[in-house]
Amino acid sequence: MVTLLGGVVSPNSLRVFETAARHLSFTLAARELRSTQSAVSQHIRTLEEQLGLPLFERIYRGVRLTEAGQALFLSVQDGFATIERTLTALLHQNQHPRVNILTDFSFAAYWxxxxxxxxxxxxxxxxxxxxxxxxxxxxxxxxxDVAIVFCDERALTSVPLLFPEEVFPVCSPGFLQQHGPLDELERLSQIPLLALDTQGQSWLDWAEYFRLLGGTGYLGTPELTFNNYTLLIQAAIAGQGVGMGWKGLVDHLIEGGMLVGLESLSLRTRRGYGLIDVRPEVTGEAKRMLLEWILSCRAQEQASPPV
Structure with a gap:
């Protein structure tokens, strides 16, 4: 029931009004509602009395909405549409529970x-x-519901770590054959490098990579810069330069021979991908199963690392 200052409006009256307003006909509304024209007219009359406003103007062979009627019609339609969407979502959730994962494009595509x-x-x-x-x-x-995001050292103190950040240069077999061997930082700094625009994230970049490995420093300009890691990897596969490979993301490309990992120049930091239950207060079987599955996948991979 909807309470007004002058009384109580029943949801049924609002439904009758919405149907009549949609058809602009009490007769057609009665037909849809399997009622009578007089019953529809009575509902409208009662509603108008409760509001103290006319909702319809009676015209020859029909009715039309007043300004107040048009405002109420739009509001009622929105309300019924919201209720219908909610009921549909609840029904769908009951039949097929859904869990929403947020992550970056790289993790989604490669892991x-x-x-x-x-x-x-x-x-x-x-x-x-x-x-x-x-x-x-x-x-x-x-x-x-669940977020899998790249976290700094501080964030990882409160969320499960899926795998730490371990990076090493990657390139195509043909590129390595042409420019190799690439087992020293000085030599690496002299060849075309592919860079990732981290957009404020804490992913490692080439400058920090060279600094942390204690090299002479990388002062050059990368051959190409990408804001999408998958494009960077595709450029590396195509032999356009050396990219930075994150262990856990590029493993299958190395195993398949599409890339070569220069793991003698590997670097590990205290950052990594964390698994976050975004709404821990909201419980559900679907979310619990997904979280357990992700952790079990990672545990199996740690127990049996790729050869």
């Missing part, structure tokens, strides 16, 4: 997507929605 079919086989009744963000992760005002 999550190749493994997701395994989750779907185990839990075919759970719908998984993947949302990606190129910039710093932001799940405010978004329907996010």
């Amino acid at each position: 999550l997507m190749p493994r997701l079919p395994s989750f779907r086989r185990q839990y075919p009744h759970i719908d998984v929605r993947i949302m990606t963000s190129q910039g710093p992760p932001d799940w405010q005002d978004r329907e996010v």
Whole structure:
């Protein structure tokens, strides 16, 4: 029931009004509602009396909305549409629970997507929605259940670590054959490098990489700069230069022979990918199963690292 100063308006009266306003006909409204024209007219009359305003103007062979009627019609339609969407979502959730994951495009493309079919086989009744963000992760005002994001050392003190940041140069076999050997920092600084625009994130860049490894420093300009890691990797595969490879993301490309990992120049930091339960106060079987599955995948990989 909707309470007004002058009384109580029933949801049924609002439904009758919406139907009559949509058809601009009491007769057609009665037909849709399987009622009578007089019953529809009575509902409208009662509603107008409660509001103290006319909602329809009676014209020859029909009715038209007054200004007040038009305002109420738009409001009621929005309200019914919201209720219908909510009921549909609740019904869908009951039949097929959904869990929403937020991560960056690189992790989604190179780690999550190749493994997701395994989750779907185990839990075919759970719908998984993947949302990606190129910039710093932001799940405010978004329907996010789980976030897999690159975290600095401080953030990793409070969330599970999936794998730490371990990087090493990667290039195509043909590029290595043409420019190799590439086992020293000085030589690496002299060849075309592919850079990633980290957009305020804490991913490692070439300047910091050279500094942390204690080299002479990298003062040059990268051959190409990308704001998308998958494009950078494609450029490396195409032999356009040396990119930075993150262990855990490029492993399958190295195993498949598409890239060569120069792991003698590997560097490990205290950063890495963390697994975040964005809304821990909201419990549900779908989210719990997804979190457990992600952690089990990582545990299996740590126990049996790629050869």
